[in-house]
Amino acid sequence: MPRRPLLEFEKPLVELEQQIEQIRQLARDSEVDVSQQLQQLESLAARRRQEIFQGLTPAQKIQVARHPQRPSTLDFIQMFCDDWVELHGDRRGNDDQALIGGVGRVGNRPVMLIGHQKGRDTKENVARNFGMAAPGGYRKAMRLMDHADRFRLPILTFIDTPGAYAGLEAEEQGQGEAIAVNLREMFRLRVPVIATVIGEGGSGGALGIGVADRLLMFEHSVYTVASPEACASILWRDAAKAPDAAAALRITGRDLLELQVVDEVLEEPSGGNNWAPLESGEILRAAIDRHLDELLSLSEQQLREARYSKFRAMGRFLEKTSQDVEKAA
């Protein structure tokens, strides 16, 4: 059965799939040879799907990135590891469900896996706070990364959050401090860190597990400095301008590759990761293996230096030397 048409722009695809299904049914019942028509329709559907997904606007990409059936951190972990053990708690009184982690083997390498976790349905989303981690989540993540550092386990992080949780308790417990400490301490790590934006990367809440040697991003994932909704209501004074903000903020993989924020954009199966989760798992797995091989060939010192230089180079500005100024004058 075709999936529910959750996104407006997917509707023509779902209708095509339904037609195909009907013809199949017809063929089964009447024993007419329709293989040629079927083939035509199927290739048409594939072509349409490709067209639609290649032409997605940034606002539409956000919808794909937030799709409830898009593979989540735990889905990728299930695809990668047979021996995964989830590890709980920040040792300060909290075990955040929106930011999870644990150890497992990817291929034959034991690694630390950490990521934001959204829910599939309303009930799970309430438990997981829609993937918005509290300070305890960031402190748990840091505790696990320190652990990985001690036992020389490479770290894989999976970014998928609308943002760090904004609430009274989060402020009281120091949301800013929790994220800040992660940003600083991740520069200290002596093991490779590969971060992948698998869904939406929401601002500081994403960066809190995102200071990595390699930042990968799926084709339809987005990474934003502020949610387009918030940006629109602040800069446009109109939350309805969110699609305009989404375009202006340059949040797609291609944009961020150009701005040298992201190292690699991973192509998604036609129609997005939710159409073929297993295939998306293989794509990510292959990319991680490739980058890990490269990173593990570096010494710990080289690794840390390279991580520093990578972030050190980020930003665009003009530097006028006094000579330039003289020339201009």
Added chain:
Amino acid sequence: MSLFDWFADRRKGQYVANVKQEPDEGDGLWSKCPECAQVVYLKDLKLNASVCANCGYHHRIDSSERIALIADPDSFQVLNADLAPVDPLGFKDRRAYADRLRESQASTGLRDGVVTGLCRVEGIPMGLAAMDFRFMGGSMGSVVGEKITRLIEESTARKLPLLIVCASGGARMQEGMLSLMQMAKISGALERHREAELLYMPLLTHPTTGGVTASFAMLGDLILAEPKALIGFAGRRVIEQTLREKLPDNFQTAEYLQEHGFVDTIVPRTQLRSTLANLLRLHGCKPMELTSA
């Protein structure tokens, strides 16, 4: 409307008209305290570090006033003043980013929202950054991130303690993800400063929020704050919308953060220089000459 109401209304109107005759903060000589409504001679206010002598309200000050309050006279050596912003995304909301930049530059005389350099405090050399809230709300874009990072690196190389005066609404949205990445860049430089066992103190002034709070503002060995400064990660309105309830009145003030363990000490501005010098001395920093940058 009764006749009585009509008289009351009329009186109200006259009262407002009368008030307009009095000096207000717009005329350049006098300033009215937004807290206690006391009207003071502007010169007197400046002499008291822009702190209301009546109620202790800390008026907002700009980066040059801040530096003058901290650095010994004539000791400040500016660094990287020639870094200028660009418009990397070609960003335009209701107005173009390039226009907003030009306007801020014209009204402040600064190229971007932070002034960095080396100075001495009661003779003790120190790296100093002062964010300027007038420049697009002190927002952090590439130039702010780069200048602060260079200052940290310079301080590390010279084995100097460091003070960053925070005054910022957070990351500058108009530079997109490049702004967010400044948080990581600065934090990385601070890691090296810390590794070298050097003292770093942020001074949180009104307001310190968003991406600045979630990076260098909260990474101090010691975290200082000005009285009543607004300090937080998320905006009050956002939180009220999430919770659908009123927040405590003192929520996200310096005092509230101190109660919850995130601020070491609240320093009234009039005591800023002496407090800094004392803390520096207590951490083994000694007066000495500062070779030029």
